[in-house]
Amino acid sequence: MGLKSSLHNLKEKYKGTKMAPAFNAIHTFLYLPNETTHGGTHIKVADDLKRTMNIVIMAMVPCLIFGMFNAGYQHFLALGEIGRAEGFLDVTFWNWNNLVIGLQKVLPLVVVSYGVGLAIEFLFAVIKKHEVEEGYLVTGMLVPLIVPIDTPLWMLAVAVAFGVVIGKEVFGGTGMNILNPALTIRAFLFFAYPTWMSGDKVWVHGAVARDKAIAAGENLDAISGETVLGALAQGKEVAYSAWDMFYGIIPGSVGETSALLILLGGLFLIFTKIGSWRIMLSSVLGALAMGLIFNAVVSSGWITESSKFYALMNTEFWHHLLIGGFAFGTVFMATDPVTASQTNKGKWIYGFLIGFISILIRVFNPAYPEGVMLAILLMNVFAPTIDHYVVQGNVKRRMKRLKVKTA
Numbered sequence: 001m002g003l004k005s006s007l008h009n010l011k012e013k014y015k016g017t018k019m020a021p022a023f024n025a026i027h028t029f030l031y032l033p034n035e036t037t038h039g040g041t042h043i044k045v046a047d048d049l050k051r052t053m054n055i056v057i058m059a060m061v062p063c064l065i066f067g068m069f070n071a072g073y074q075h076f077l078a079l080g081e082i083g084r085a086e087g088f089l090d091v092t093f094w095n096w097n098n099l100v101i102g103l104q105k106v107l108p109l110v111v112v113s114y115g116v117g118l119a120i121e122f123l124f125a126v127i128k129k130h131e132v133e134e135g136y137l138v139t140g141m142l143v144p145l146i147v148p149i150d151t152p153l154w155m156l157a158v159a160v161a162f163g164v165v166i167g168k169e170v171f172g173g174t175g176m177n178i179l180n181p182a183l184t185i186r187a188f189l190f191f192a193y194p195t196w197m198s199g200d201k202v203w204v205h206g207a208v209a210r211d212k213a214i215a216a217g218e219n220l221d222a223i224s225g226e227t228v229l230g231a232l233a234q235g236k237e238v239a240y241s242a243w244d245m246f247y248g249i250i251p252g253s254v255g256e257t258s259a260l261l262i263l264l265g266g267l268f269l270i271f272t273k274i275g276s277w278r279i280m281l282s283s284v285l286g287a288l289a290m291g292l293i294f295n296a297v298v299s300s301g302w303i304t305e306s307s308k309f310y311a312l313m314n315t316e317f318w319h320h321l322l323i324g325g326f327a328f329g330t331v332f333m334a335t336d337p338v339t340a341s342q343t344n345k346g347k348w349i350y351g352f353l354i355g356f357i358s359i360l361i362r363v364f365n366p367a368y369p370e371g372v373m374l375a376i377l378l379m380n381v382f383a384p385t386i387d388h389y390v391v392q393g394n395v396k397r398r399m400k401r402l403k404v405k406t407a
Contacts, residue, residue, distance in 0.1 A: 056138045060255065063255035064144075067254035069093060069099055070098075070102070070249065073249070076097065114140040135338075143159075146256060146328065149204070156189075159186075160185055163181050177339065178380060180339050182333060186373055187377060203227055229324040234311075245259065252325075256328040259327045276337075278344060278347040279335050279350060286356035287358060289356060294363060309363055342387050350379055353382075357374075
């Protein structure tokens with residue numbers, strides 16, 4: 001009762017002042033608001049923005065925890081201090097030492113993401129005199145899960161500030177943005193600091209620092225943390241099995257490697273009616289369709305092994321679902337209700353094009369083979385257009401039926 005009373009007193013003290021939105025946000029985050037509607041409401045449902053955001057975060061927590069273990073596992077594996085884990089439940093992976101490394105590297109990313117993002121949200125709420133919205137709760141969790149483990153904290157802070165201000169606040173805040181804020185942050189990092197977002201040294205903790213020490217003549221073992229997607233883009237053989245890729249015991253962004261946990265998170269979002277199963281399924285179908293086309297091109301002999309596109313085009317079509325950030329982007333970012341299509345038919349078109357274009361970019365852009373980010377951002381822009389033509393098509397069909405009845 002002490003904390004609740006103190007917050008209530010602060011809320012009353014600053015009521016009507018510029019700081020009111022900030023204290024209201026803290027109070028309603030910890031407790032339910034005590035206000036009730038006074039007019040005659042027509043619809044009452046259990047859903048609200050806070051519940052929606054919390055459910056999405058719950059779906060991502062397993063990916064976050066797994067990412068912490070994987071960060072430590074890839075670190076010690078690259079140093080040669082442990083052997084390869086044999087399966088998902090191997091104690092070599094689920095080791096306390098792995099978790100310690102993961103906590104040391106991932107938690108600062110989470111703290112910076114939430115700290116900078118929420119600070120800007122509070123600042124805009126005070127300046128524009130509106131309530132602090134819960135939209136950044138999900139974005140703040142998404143960002144640490146889609147960046148390399150060794151991303152400098154200052155770099156992340158700059159990117160978050162850019163993404164929140166340019167990607168959301170300039171459009172009017174939560175619910176008004178046309179681009180997914182987390183992907184806007186990721187795109188800024190890629191284009192502003194490309195060497196930190198690609199290559200074979202950014203996915204394993206300490207790789208860059210050790211390479212500098214080796215260059216300086218220190219007696220250290222070399223280390224490589226190349227992702228499956230990066231290796232295929234360079235035409236190299238992949239040392240990981242399909243099960244490794246499905247479980248996620250591979251180098252990659254913090255939360256994007258485990259297709260298994262992402263699948264479970266997607267099923268949870270579908271069960272709670274938060275995520276659109278139409279977008280998820282159509283994205284998978286689009287990716288499989290593009291993968292099958294590339295496999296057919298290779299089988300026909302039009303592409304030879306000397307081509308720089310051969311390795312990715314020759315990859316089993318269904319493997320594209322397991323590598324890179326495709327699964328994570330499909331489940332947690334393509335389904336963003338603000339930036340995705342709103343009509344049911346539009347969701348099928350929107351999702352299919354995301355999957356189709358993701359694999360297209362992945363194969364034909366070896367400099368940046370992870371195409372799901374660009375595909376989702378592109379379709380974010382076209383989502384209103386897709387919905388417009390879907391609605392206009394429905395209107396025309398109804399007008400035709402009306403004419404038939406009146407004739």
